[in-house]
Amino acid sequence: MKNAERGILSPYDLRKPLNRIVYLLMCLVILAMVLSMVYPIAVAFFNGVKANVEVNTFPPHFLPESWNWDNYSKAWHYIDLPKYLRNTLFIFAGNMVMTVVVLGLASYSLSRLEWPYRKAAYGFFMATLFVPPATYLVPSFINLKELHVISTFWGLWLPAGANAFYLLLLKSFFDGLNPELFESARIDGASELRGFFQIAFPLSLPIFATLAIFVFSSAWNDWFWPTFVLSQDRYPLSTAIKLFVIDARRLDLNIRFALLTMVMVPPILIFLVFQRFIIRGLHLGGVKG
Structure with a gap:
């Protein structure tokens, strides 16, 4: 069996009730941060495939009732x-x-x-x-x-x-x-x-x-x-x-969200692919004492 690298908390530490509570709180905070960052992207994407009437309805709903993928084609040619x-x-x-x-x-x-x-x-x-x-x-x-x-x-x-x-x-x-x-x-x-x-x-x-x-x-x-x-x-x-x-004043909201989604995707993909180079480069270029 390969030796696993020890993290901040070992399995022995997690046996203590206080450590488990703190670990759970840390996970909840990280989950809240992830949701707060993913939510705007998801809203832009789902509004980009809704009908314009559906985007302007109140109260708004998260998922679209009908998927209008042609919105992205219209956004591309706008x-x-x-x-x-x-x-x-x-x-x-x-x-x-x-x-x-x-x-x-x-x-x-x-x-x-x-x-x-x-x-x-x-x-x-x-x-x-x-x-x-x-x-x-x-x-x-x-x-x-x-x-x-x-x-x-x-x-x-x-x-x-x-x-x-x-x-x-x-x-x-x-x-x-x-x-x-x-x-x-x-x-x-x-x-x-x-x-x-x-x-x-x-x-x-x-x-x-x-x-x-x-x-x-x-x-x-x-x-x-x-x-x-x-x-x-x-x-x-x-x-x-x-x-x-x-x-723009006369642009439908669903087309606007479709355009914003298309613009958001490339930098997100580039960061996800090259994020290890960012951390490595900052370590290599860090100020040496």
Whole structure:
């Protein structure tokens, strides 16, 4: 018989009445949290297959009386979902390139290179984590306008290269790499840029995979900032849903719920598939004491 890994409570601990009560309460709290998160998704799905009259009935009922799957076909053709999905993936790809090139090289230089005032620069980057994002919306918009990148994807790509949290994760990961690898590369005549792309980057694929999930989540969920810096034909999916679905006045509720359900499913599936990489990446990129 294989030895099972011991958890917080052993079978012996569960024999005590007080421990059983506490364990039961913990399970009930977890169950309540799960239901509170699943309930809105289930409501959106079931309302998406109801008739519009049934959605507006009072008192409402949870399960539909008739399953109208054609609502999803109508929702698909209501707006050009493939175009906005393509824009979202294009934004994600550009943001990921900026994360790898700009933040990767910046964190590598902070971790592996010796240059004046390096610690002061790192402290400045970390101090920006305490600045509320709403305070630099207007300065960022003015800077992007002066650079003539408003109404282009560069209005989203350029700010993606200034994420201090990602910089912290990458630098912490680079600090844990064996310095002898880079010293050997320098002795062989390799440049620092080559050391990054041929040594640091391949060894850092786990943390970059984790950041890819974060970048995708940000590109998928952000709707507010793209309304300022992008033209309508370049809107991501979240912005299109906010402006053309949620704010729509003459759209039937069942079609609206069907659209919201279709938008919710992809990020949920991606998280369920790649959640182990998120936890692993955060552990790998954790600050080492």
